[in-house]
Amino acid sequence: MQKIYLAGPDVFLPDAVEIGRRKKELCARYGFEGLFPFDNEIDAKAAGADKLIYQANEAMIRRADLGICNLTPFRGASADAGTVFELGLLVGLGKRVYGYTNVTEDYIARCQKLGGASFDPARQVWRDANAMTVENFGNADNLMIDSALIVHGIHRIVRHAAAPERLFQDLTGFEICLRLAAEAVAKSA
Amino acid sequence: MQKIYLAGPDVFLPDAVEIGRRKKELCARYGFEGLFPFDNEIDAKAAGADKLIYQANEAMIRRADLGICNLTPFRGASADAGTVFELGLLVGLGKRVYGYTNVTEDYIARCQKLGGASFDPARQVWRDANAMTVENFGNADNLMIDSALIVHGIHRIVRHAAAPERLFQDLTGFEICLRLAAEAVAKSA
Numbered sequence: 038m039q040k041i042y043l044a045g046p047d048v049f050l051p052d053a054v055e056i057g058r059r060k061k062e063l064c065a066r067y068g069f070e071g072l073f074p075f076d077n078e079i080d081a082k083a084a085g086a087d088k089l090i091y092q093a094n095e096a097m098i099r100r101a102d103l104g105i106c107n108l109t110p111f112r113g114a115s116a117d118a119g120t121v122f123e124l125g126l127l128v129g130l131g132k133r134v135y136g137y138t139n140v141t142e143d144y145i146a147r148c149q150k151l152g153g154a155s156f157d158p159a160r161q162v163w164r165d166a167n168a169m170t171v172e173n174f175g176n177a178d179n180l181m182i183d184s185a186l187i188v189h190g191i192h193r194i195v196r197h198a199a200a201p202e203r204l205f206q207d208l209t210g211f212e213i214c215l216r217l218a219a220e221a222v223a224k225s226a
Numbered sequence: 227m228q229k230i231y232l233a234g235p236d237v238f239l240p241d242a243v244e245i246g247r248r249k250k251e252l253c254a255r256y257g258f259e260g261l262f263p264f265d266n267e268i269d270a271k272a273a274g275a276d277k278l279i280y281q282a283n284e285a286m287i288r289r290a291d292l293g294i295c296n297l298t299p300f301r302g303a304s305a306d307a308g309t310v311f312e313l314g315l316l317v318g319l320g321k322r323v324y325g326y327t328n329v330t331e332d333y334i335a336r337c338q339k340l341g342g343a344s345f346d347p348a349r350q351v352w353r354d355a356n357a358m359t360v361e362n363f364g365n366a367d368n369l370m371i372d373s374a375l376i377v378h379g380i381h382r383i384v385r386h387a388a389a390p391e392r393l394f395q396d397l398t399g400f401e402i403c404l405r406l407a408a409e410a411v412a413k414s415a
Contacts, residue, residue: 050359090373092377112303125314125317181311183402
């Protein structure tokens with residue numbers, strides 16, 4: 038049975054244990070074993086807990102066959118930094134990657150709302166308040182994220198419009214990733 | 227001569243070419259060859275440019291021996307998502323990693339300013355406006371980033387207080403990373 042690393046800011050939710058349980062249950066329904074970082078039982082209050090959590094997560098990622106990343110924007114224009122790091126790690130380790138986001142708008146639309154973005158007619162690009170270019174490729178996030186999924190997975194980021202109060206709990210996009218992963222396994226069998 | 231991949235949101239600066247030139251010049255001064263993503267000459271207006279840029283950056287990272295990542299917070303609480311992805315990729319590919327940030331405050335201090343964070347006395351953790359836990363390990367960013375540098379590099383994130391108007395141009399932290407990398411090479415020789 039293939040193992041899926043479940044990356045996402047879900048671990049920060051007050052009901053993280055319950056979300057992990059639901060994700061692992063869905064994995065089982067599609068013929069996978071889900072690996073949820075919270076299952077590494079580390080006392081976050083202990084000295085050096087951050088490094089221990091890192092090492093446990095990395096070891097879990099190395100054990101996984103593939104990854105499904107929750108790339109919903111988190112505390113800014115982009116996905117959770119921990120999740121994005123793990124996406125890069127999965128790709129570097131040669132694992133297949135899938136990702137979903139619970140908002141449907143493009144990256145540039147979020148940047149326009151967040152910090153303002155204005156068009157630079159001389160260079161024909163969008164710029165933020167620091168005059169730094171804002172990517173406008175119709176992607177959900179930074180091009181490295183969207184393209185990594187296309188180059189190293191089989192599908193672009195799955196976008197689903199979750200209700201605002203279920204932004205981090207809605208598993209519709211997650212289940213679409215699971216279905217795609219299950220189809221890929223069936224096809225290669 | 228070892229090659230250093232120069233990751234960072236520097237590529238979004240109006241003077242990206244000049245910053246790349248300065249970084250590569252500093253690399254040479256410390257005995258390294260700097261690889262700057264902008265050196266992949268891709269027309270960003272061409273169809274499918276995002277995927278081509280991704281593939282050129284990934285190929286450049288694979289050619290590199292190590293990476294120095296500009297982890298200055300970008301459009302939110304954390305470092306630039308593209309840079310964080312590349313940090314993960316470097317780690318997955320077994321390259322040594324270094325990183326710097328041009329702000330000195332802890333992650334939690336930024337979260338408190340950005341979106342507000344309040345203390346949950348029942349669970350003894352900090353939470354953001356979505357009730358999601360805010361890490362409080364005294365790190366510069368998400369624990370996966372800080373710990374990756376410690377586990378796979380030789381030094382924690384180098385923090386330097388740049389002047390606000392030189393937030394993305396100040397290369398003091400970058401040069402400290404170069405010095406650390408050069409010392410590591412000398413030691414292993």
